[in-house]
Amino acid sequence: MTSELGILAHEIEAPAGEIRHTILPGRDLFSRRAERFRHLAPGHPLEEYLDFLAIVADAQQAALNRFPALPRPDPGEQAKCRTHGLPLLDVHSWPRHPAWRDGLTSILQQLTNAALPDATQETITGLQQKSDAELEQMAGRILTGDLAEVSPRELPFVAAALQVYWLQMATALGEDAFGRLEQGGLCPVCGSYPGSGMVGSATANPGLRYLCCSLCASQWHMVRIKCSCCESTRGINHYTLEGSNAAVKAESCDDCNSYLKLLYLEQDREMDAMADDLATLSLDMLMDKEGKSRGGPNLFFHPGMA
Ligand SMILES: [Zn+2]
Ligand SMILES: [Zn+2]
Known part of the structure; x- marks a missing residue:
């Protein structure tokens, strides 16, 4: 101490x-993160998982790079959040755009080509077959901190897609859009x-x-x-x-x-x-x-x- x-x-x-x-993240965050996972992995007790997350982070970067421009919060909403010290892209109330699921599709698609264990590929296939409603339910649980209710195998993929979407929105709006809470x-x-x-x-x-x-x-x-x-x-x-x-x-x-x-x-x-x-x-x-x-x-x- x-x-x-x-x-x-x-x-x-x-x-x-x-x-x-x-300070908003850089648009190259995920590729830098992938590098860091690769640096930390060799000889680490969690080596396999860290190596896997490096591949996920690469897929996140590729999904971010091709993310389309999305509608922004209207200026009235921005002013209200500023006045009341509320987060503009609040995980509890911001109506997330379905494009986050396209990001997930992109991440999963890239990973089907990666050298991953059979069990992981089965998880990917399972996620590709889930309905929009099921994915939205998982997203809701992750965003409200109810991680224990999400399958540990599925969590990293869905969380990765949500990170990409929120980073996309934050960086598109820029630092000045966000006030203090x-x-x-x-x-x-x-x-x-x-x-x-x-x-x-x-x-x-x-x-x-x-x-x-x-x-x-x-x-x-x-x-x-x-x-x-x-x-x-x-x-x-x-x-x-x-x-x-x-x-x-x-x-x-x-x-x-x-x-x-x-x-x-x-x-x-x-x-x-x-x-x-x-x-x-x-x-x-x-x-x-x-x-x-x-x-x-x-x-x-x-x-x-x-
Ligand atoms: Zn305390
Ligand atoms: Zn945040």
Whole structure:
């Protein structure tokens, strides 16, 4: 456990207006993520799964590259969200366009050509035969955090397609379309929980902490030493795995017993919010022993995998 109060003092001094609040993901996010999965996989206990997710991320990138332009929220809706501090592309209320299922079709089609185990190909075939209503139901469960109700084999594919759609919408609208939320722990773009946080993002002031959306990969600023779940600033502790370079720490909260992983980019600039979160599953196990639970999901991590 370490204290970071010195860095907090620096942040308090920074005028709020100078801090970039929301950072949208780049349009090359998925190809960079695929590279990261490939870097992390060799010799890792989850090697096979990380290699599989690299292939999924490549398929996500290809689906994103060919995504059609879609209708945007009307200006009245944008103004309303801004005024009330609500996410414009709210997972609970934004009427997602059926084009997200075309993205899924594209991802599945690409993967049928990949060298994947028979069981995985069977899952792909099963998904290709599902009705629109069944896919929408799965999407609804994933978006509302009900991951345990989705088959662990099907989850990564459907979650991957939803990520592509939301990233497409977010980047088409641009950073200025999104305001700050009332609830600082939720994504200002889509209202999802963060999957992890990053310190020292290349596109922001060094030393600031950004939370990374588990769905649309947007990042938003939140001061450090503050629980992203309940916004408490007391009883915050940091855990690292023994023998690691401390590039990834878990920040836990005694008030609500949650934790969120923080990736310290000064230790490794190539880290990816989703890939490095998955690759540090042993830190989740440590936190579980401490009686803490995740403050946000990783959509490629089924609750049944723990
Ligand atoms: Zn989001
Ligand atoms: Zn808390």
